[in-house]
Amino acid sequence: MRNSITKAMAGPRPLVFSGPSGAGKSTLLKKLMGEYDSVFGFSVSHTTRKPRPGEQNGIDYHYVSREEMQAGIDNGDFIESAEFSGNLYGTSKAAVQAVQAQNLICILDIDMQGVKNIKKTDLNPLYISIQPPSLEVLEERLRGRKTESEESVQKRLRAAKADMEFSKEPKVFDVVIINNNLEEAYGSLKQALQEEIHKVKKTKASS
Ligand SMILES: Nc1nc2c(ncn2[C@@H]2O[C@H](COP(=O)(O)OP(=O)(O)O)[C@@H](O)[C@H]2O)c(=O)[nH]1
Numbered sequence: 001m002r003n004s005i006t007k008a009m010a011g012p013r014p015l016v017f018s019g020p021s022g023a024g025k026s027t028l029l030k031k032l033m034g035e036y037d038s039v040f041g042f043s044v045s046h047t048t049r050k051p052r053p054g055e056q057n058g059i060d061y062h063y064v065s066r067e068e069m070q071a072g073i074d075n076g077d078f079i080e081s082a083e084f085s086g087n088l089y090g091t092s093k094a095a096v097q098a099v100q101a102q103n104l105i106c107i108l109d110i111d112m113q114g115v116k117n118i119k120k121t122d123l124n125p126l127y128i129s130i131q132p133p134s135l136e137v138l139e140e141r142l143r144g145r146k147t148e149s150e151e152s153v154q155k156r157l158r159a160a161k162a163d164m165e166f167s168k169e170p171k172v173f174d175v176v177i178i179n180n181n182l183e184e185a186y187g188s189l190k191q192a193l194q195e196e197i198h199k200v201k202k203t204k205a206s207s
């Protein structure tokens, strides 16, 4: 039986973005949300990892302690949660509800465990995988971003191998975008979302 914790949530069909750390999800999402004002809303996850310079609490993530996060999970506040690279990450029901209450397309940026768990719910999103052209390019990008320690880069690369294999499984993702050239990848993303964007704009225009 499907997990119906999200049943009370209404609004346009959400979008799940997944793919290896460093593939370019945040870069593409920022571009998308920058171009389409009042169409998308970001589901702000909780995490136990420390904020990076420039990241803001409540905007990029809700930064919490492991104890606080675990208490929330035990209390049933999360739609899904996962351990990634030594930290907990999770999507709270409140995060998704806050976006759907505004009739915006809710965007979830989650890892492959999150994808597997969301598939057990009735959220029914469109699943999009953002993949790097190769593991070598991914490593260059991760190092170039200068946010990760050597240990963290290694953990992310190990997870990336599994993620790249997972993206090839049939029927998991609706769209797989290879982020080689950024403008081309962004063009493919917009094309994949054309119909959903159009629906939201039409609803807004008639309300
Ligand atoms: N399952 C799950 N994964 C998440 C969530 N939030 C972020 N992630 C994933 O956690 C991984 C690490 O995220 P982050 O530490 O921000 O690093 P980055 O992806 O390299 O910028 C990425 O694969 C994210 O997609 C969440 O709420 N649930």
Ligand SMILES: Nc1ncnc2c1ncn2[C@@H]1O[C@H](COP(=O)(O)OP(=O)(O)O)[C@@H](O)[C@H]1O
Binding pocket: 019, 020, 021, 022, 023, 024, 025, 026, 027, 028, 141, 142, 144, 145, 179, 180, 181, 182, 183, 185
């Ligand atoms: N198409 C691209 N070509 C070159 N560099 C890119 C491209 N897309 C993203 N990047 C860079 O790669 C790094 C990782 O991208 P990011 O968006 O942080 O990935 P993710 O959110 O998937 O972890 C960033 O420094 C970003 O500027």
